[in-house]
Structures are given as C-alpha cells and as structure tokens.
Amino acid sequence: MPTTLENWNPGKAENRHPDVTYEEKERLFLEIKNDIRYHDFLYGCYECGICVSACPSARFYDFSPRVIAQAVAREDVERVYDILTEDIWNCAQCFSCVRCPRQNNPGGLVTILREVSIKNGLQESKDALQGYSRVIYKVMLKGNQVSPDMLQPDFFPDWGPWVQNFSQNMHVWRKAIPMDSIRGLTDVAWRVERKTLLELYTIWFESGNMDIIKELDESLYDLLVDVMKEELEEG
Amino acid sequence: MTELTTVEQILEKKSHPVTRDAEAAPTQDMHELLYELEAKGEIILQKVPEPYVEFTTKYGRKKKIPIEHTWHHKSCGHCGHIPGYASSILWLHRQFGLDYHDPTDQTSCTGWNYYASAASNAVGQASVMARNFAAAYETGYFPLIHCGTSFGHYKEIREQLVHHKELRDEVRRILDKMGKPLVIPEEIVHYSEWVYAMRQKFAERQLVDMSSITATVHPACHYYKIIAEDAIYDPEIYGGQRTAVVTAVLQELGINVADYSTWFDCCGFGFRHVLVQRDFTRSFAVLRKIEVMKNEANPDVTITHDTGCVTTLDKSQFAAKAHERKVGIPVLSDAQIAALAMGAHPFRVVQFHWHSTDWRPFLEKLGINWQKYWDEFQTDLDAIRAGTKSGITWQDADQPIKLTA
Numbered sequence: 001m002p003t004t005l006e007n008w009n010p011g012k013a014e015n016r017h018p019d020v021t022y023e024e025k026e027r028l029f030l031e032i033k034n035d036i037r038y039h040d041f042l043y044g045c046y047e048c049g050i051c052v053s054a055c056p057s058a059r060f061y062d063f064s065p066r067v068i069a070q071a072v073a074r075e076d077v078e079r080v081y082d083i084l085t086e087d088i089w090n091c092a093q094c095f096s097c098v099r100c101p102r103q104n105n106p107g108g109l110v111t112i113l114r115e116v117s118i119k120n121g122l123q124e125s126k127d128a129l130q131g132y133s134r135v136i137y138k139v140m141l142k143g144n145q146v147s148p149d150m151l152q153p154d155f156f157p158d159w160g161p162w163v164q165n166f167s168q169n170m171h172v173w174r175k176a177i178p179m180d181s182i183r184g185l186t187d188v189a190w191r192v193e194r195k196t197l198l199e200l201y202t203i204w205f206e207s208g209n210m211d212i213i214k215e216l217d218e219s220l221y222d223l224l225v226d227v228m229k230e231e232l233e234e235g
Numbered sequence: 236m237t238e239l240t241t242v243e244q245i246l247e248k249k250s251h252p253v254t255r256d257a258e259a260a261p262t263q264d265m266h267e268l269l270y271e272l273e274a275k276g277e278i279i280l281q282k283v284p285e286p287y288v289e290f291t292t293k294y295g296r297k298k299k300i301p302i303e304h305t306w307h308h309k310s311c312g313h314c315g316h317i318p319g320y321a322s323s324i325l326w327l328h329r330q331f332g333l334d335y336h337d338p339t340d341q342t343s344c345t346g347w348n349y350y351a352s353a354a355s356n357a358v359g360q361a362s363v364m365a366r367n368f369a370a371a372y373e374t375g376y377f378p379l380i381h382c383g384t385s386f387g388h389y390k391e392i393r394e395q396l397v398h399h400k401e402l403r404d405e406v407r408r409i410l411d412k413m414g415k416p417l418v419i420p421e422e423i424v425h426y427s428e429w430v431y432a433m434r435q436k437f438a439e440r441q442l443v444d445m446s447s448i449t450a451t452v453h454p455a456c457h458y459y460k461i462i463a464e465d466a467i468y469d470p471e472i473y474g475g476q477r478t479a480v481v482t483a484v485l486q487e488l489g490i491n492v493a494d495y496s497t498w499f500d501c502c503g504f505g506f507r508h509v510l511v512q513r514d515f516t517r518s519f520a521v522l523r524k525i526e527v528m529k530n531e532a533n534p535d536v537t538i539t540h541d542t543g544c545v546t547t548l549d550k551s552q553f554a555a556k557a558h559e560r561k562v563g564i565p566v567l568s569d570a571q572i573a574a575l576a577m578g579a580h581p582f583r584v585v586q587f588h589w590h591s592t593d594w595r596p597f598l599e600k601l602g603i604n605w606q607k608y609w610d611e612f613q614t615d616l617d618a619i620r621a622g623t624k625s626g627i628t629w630q631d632a633d634q635p636i637k638l639t640a
C-alpha cells in the first residue's frame with residue numbers, strides 16, 4: 001500500500017495488531033514504564049548497534065536489542081506491542097548488551113517486558129513457555145531449579161547416549177557424591193529444609209508471585225496453591 | 236579542532252596494560268551507599284570475615300575476598316547436574332582445613348527461572364535473596380556464591396535494593412513475617428574469586444604436572460557482564476582488559492592458556508532455551524564457541540566458572556557430531572581442574588562421569604590412568620548397590636592421590 005497523508009504515521013510503527021486497542025497497548029506500555037527498574041535500564045539510545053554486535057540472539061533470530069531500546073525510548077506504543085508479542089522470548093538473557101555506551105541494559109528491558117507480558121496473560125508468552133511449567137513447579141515448590149531426575153532421555157535426546165547411561169545409574173551415582181547436602185538425592189539438587197521451604201512459599205504469596213502464576217497457567221497455579229497452602233497450614 | 240586518532244594510536248594505547256583509577260570510576264561506589272544504609276539502621280551489613288584478601292575490580296576499586304568461614308550458597312545446576320563442580324569447591328576447602336558451612340537452609344536464587352520465564356517480580360526475587368542472606372547471617376558464616384547467575388542476579392538486586400526505598404520496605408515487610416532482618420553482605424563474592432585468591436596455595440600443593448595442557452577460557456557472562464564493575468581485573472592478565480579470574484588460576488597451575496576470537500560471546504545457555512528451545516543453545520555453543528576454539532586454539536580442555544556454561548558447552552557437542560562439526564573439547568570448571576591438579580580423585584571428587592564430551596584423552600595426556608580410578612570407583616558403586624556401603628563420604632574422598640604415579 002502506498003504511503004499517503006491519510007495512512008502516514010510518521011515516527012511510529014504500523015499497527016500490526018489491530019485486534020488489540022491502542023488504549024490497551026498504551027496501558028501495557030505504561031506498566032513497563034512504571035517498573036521501578038525502567039529508569040535504571042534505559043537512558044536513551046544512540047542507535048549505535050554495539051548491543052547488537054554482542055548479542056547472541058541477534059545472530060540466530062530476527063531480533064535486535066537496539067530496536068528494543070529504541071522503540072521503548074521513543075515510546076513507540078505499537079512497536080513495543082510487536083516486541084512484546086514477537087521478540088522477547090528470543091533473548092538469551094546473557095547481558096552481553098550491557099556493553100552499551102549509553103549505559104542501557106537492553107536485556108534488562110526484555111526482562112521487564114517479559115514480566116509485563118506474563119502478568120497480563122499474553123497468549124504469545126504462554127505459548128513460548130509451553131513445556132516449561134514443570135520447571136516452575138520444581139523451583140517454586142522444591143527451592144531448586146533442576147534435579148537429576150529431570151535428565152530423562154525423552155527430554156534430552158540431543159545429549160546422546162550419556163543421558164541413557166546416566167538415567168540407568170542415577171540412583172547409585174547420586175549416592176557416590178561426598179557432599180552430605182547432595183548425597184542420595186534425585187528429585188532435588190540439594191536438601192532444602194522444610195522450614196526454609198515454608199519461608200519460600202510465604203515469599204511467593206506475599207510478593208504477588210502467585211498472581212503471576214495464575215495468569216500464566218491456571219492449572220499449575222491450582223497445583224502449587226494446594227500443596228503450599230496445606231504445608232503452610234501444617235506449619 | 237580535535238586531533239584525529241589514528242589506528243596506530245589506538246593500537247599503541249591498547250598494547251599497554253590498563254590500570255584504572257578508582258577516583259575516575261564512572262559509577263558510584265556501592266560500598267558507600269551500603270555503609271550509609273547501615274548507618275541509618277535500614278540494613279544489617281554483614282562484614283567480610285578475617286582473613287580476607289583484597290583485589291582490584293574493573294574500575295580500580297578494592298574487593299575483599301574471604302578465605303574461610305564461608306556459607307556455601309549452592310547452585311541448582313552444579314548440585315543437580317554437575318555435582319563434581321560443587322564437591323571440588325568443598326574438597327579444596329577441606330585440603331587447607333578451612334572452616335566452611337554447607338547449609339540446607341538455602342534455596343535457589345531462582346534467577347535461572349526468572350531469566351527463563353519472568354514468572355516472578357522484583358519483590359519476589361529480592362525477598363528470595365534477602366531470605367538466603369539472612370539465613371547465612373544467622374549462622375555467622377559469610378555467603379560464597381557458587382553460581383554465576385546467582386552472583387550476577389544478587390548484585391543487580393543489591394543495586395535495586397540500595398536505590399529503591401519502596402523495594403526495601405516491601406522486602407522488609409515480607410522478611411518480618413519470618414522474623415528475619417534485612418541483611419546485605421559487604422561484598423557479594425563468587426566462588427571463582429575465592430579460587431583466584433587461593434591459586435598460589437593450590438600451585439604449592441600441585442601433584443599433577445599440567446604443563447603439557449592447552450586450555451581455553453570461557454568467561455561466564457553473569458560473572459562479569461551484570462554489574463560489570465564488581466568483577467576482578469588485573470593488568471597482568473590480558474592487560475587488564477578481561478577479567479582475571481580463571482585465566483590467572485590456570486596460568487598458576489602451569490597450563491598454557493590459548494586465546495580465541497569469540498571469548499566475549501555467551502555459551503548459548505539462554506536459560507529458557509537450554510530447557511525448551513535447544514536448537515539455539517546447541518548451534519550457538521558449537522558454532523560460536525567450541526568450533527572457534529578448535530579452529531583457533533585446538534585446546535585439550537576448556538575451562539569456565541559457571542553452571543550453565545559447563546553444561547551447555549559440554550552437552551551441546553554430541554548432536555554436532557552428526558553434522559560433522561569440529562567438536563570434542565572436554566569442559567570443566569576452574570575448581571575441578573584445580574582439585575585434579577592437587578590430586579583429587581577423578582570420580583569420587585571431580586565426578587568426570589557426569590560430563591559427556593570424552594574426557595579420557597585429556598586425562599591420558601596428563602598421564603592419569605583414568606581406568607584404574609574408574610575401576611576403583613566401580614568397586615564403590617558395587618558396594619553401594621550391594622548395600623554394604625551407604626555412599627561415598629569425605630572420608631573416602633579427602634585424601635589426595637599421586638594420580639600420575
């Protein structure tokens with residue numbers, strides 16, 4: 001379509017998501033802007049591209065930390081909505097982009113964008129986290145992100161025959177570790193006391209973390225709340 | 236008119252070691268802000284215990300690294316998937332009779348999950364950190380952080396807590412429910428800084444000659460990119476242009492450290508990617524790291540200092556073989572190679588069997604008869620299977636061995 005005075009929107013991205021109102025996109029943008037970290041992570045942008053040259057995701061995806069910093073700095077509500085729905089999950093969160101001469105933290109901006117996207121239940125983010133729920137379940141409930149019993153050949157076929165060998169020997173290998181805090185454990189990485197876990201659950205409830213999970217995955221939320229509430233009530 | 240800088244001038248400048256003046260640092264010293272908050276009674280500042288060593292960080296400031304009385308803040312990835320990493324750190328402490336505490340009143344920092352899913356928030360993340368730090372304070376031991384991500388994440392949270400009163404207030408409200416105070420340690424210390432501080436001591440008690448070995452180093456992103464000013468630099472190492480940890484340790488052990496052009500690149504871990512989108516992780520680890528190391532340095536081993544980096548660089552190599560990529564570099568941590576150099580059992584302590592890229596040629600090049608120690612370890616496992624032994628203990632693992640005898 002040729003650009004005419006009627007459809008020209010200078011300095012702003014085109015509306016690629018007409019199903020979502022501009023007001024809703026503005027509301028999401030303001031949530032990003034009002035995050036306490038926003039002003040620590042963004043000071044404007046020279047558009048120099050140094051962040052892109054350091055960015056692993058820019059090498060593999062159609063992804064650019066420069067575009068993210070620029071769009072957010074220009075308060076380009078449409079473009080930021082595109083980024084929320086199309087780009088944020090490609091970031092590797094390595095923070096190589098903090099080489100920025102403007103002292104920006106584009107990776108940190110992505111973290112804020114992701115958080116806003118999850119909190120508001122954007123479908124694209126739910127899709128990106130498909131298959132990830134079991135990890136959230138593990139870390140929130142057990143206080144460890146990963147455990148040996150997650151190393152199953154079905155999940156890690158690309159890691160080769162080692163995984164098969166490992167899963168056959170897991171129980172005995174785990175007993176053959178000299179650290180008391182690890183020895184023998186297969187469903188957690190290290191032993192976390194019950195009192196410690198109850199404190200962790202308190203944090204999840206008090207910090208508003210459970211509301212985020214509810215928005216992300218209702219059945220995961222139900223599962224977590226059931227166990228945590230019961231444990232907390234037992235004290 | 237400003238004089239133009241020629242390429243020769245830039246190269247000349249870069250050929251000299253960088254010494255940095257703390258007075259000219261571009262950022263405010265975090266310590267000053269912490270002392271102010273302590274003076275106002277807003278936080279308890281846990282002091283670095285004696286004995287400690289001071290090193291220079293990126294902008295010329297000093298950082299205190301404790302030698303003992305440390306609270307070992309464990310890493311999910313170490314303990315879950317590379318246990319020889321954690322046991323090597325503790326084994327090294329035990330060799331020198333250093334006082335340490337291996338707590339069970341510790342949770343994950345949950346940073347891996349946060350960087351993968353963002354299914355948390357600033358208050359939740361800060362409270363998890365503060366709970367762990369309060370738990371350490373209660374024991375009297377000082378936190379030593381095993382995981383690079385926990386280290387980076389905690390440094391960033393410390394910044395947020397210092398700069399945002401509303402965050403401090405929220406975290407304090409949550410800690411109150413557990414009867415805990417808001418404690419921030421005077422330094423946030425990564426275990427690889429302790430390894431760096433101890434390197435000469437390791438070399439003095441080295442039992443395995445490592446001078447035949449060439450190693451590459453992968454500096455862990457979350458160690459030196461997040462709150463970059465807090466990483467240790469030394470003009471003697473890479474002219475002060477890259478962090479000194481790991482490389483200085485290897486040099487002290489007599490290892491030839493070889494350079495490669497993509498040293499700044501991440502490993503490809505990606506947090507979410509390594510769990511549910513590994514095509515990116517595998518490709519990046521192989522194409523931008525392992526293959527470049529192979530082509531440019533052909534090392535016997537690559538050494539890093541974080542959880543995700545060891546796993547990613549090691550486990551990504553298998554699938555690449557099918558595509559006939561140049562792979563086959565075993566991956567270890569600085570703590571593991573230091574322990575091996577001092578005669579730690581390759582399986583009881585270093586736990587090579589958890590690593591999948593073939594490590595046998597590396598051990599053979601060192602003159603270590605790995606088969607002998609594997610057979611010994613199999614005897615342990617048989618006894619565990621038969622129920623005559625409940626597991627390996629420090630009693631089985633403490634004694635250093637003349638591995639190359």
Ligand code: SF4
Pocket residue numbers: 051054055056057058064065090091092093094095096097098106107108110
């Ligand atoms: S944090 Fe994200 S945007 Fe920044 S360099 Fe890493 S992958 Fe790129």
Ligand code: SF4
Pocket residue numbers: 044045046047048049050051052065066069070099100101102103104106
């Ligand atoms: S490095 Fe910084 S200033 Fe340059 S394009 Fe990236 S965000 Fe903008």
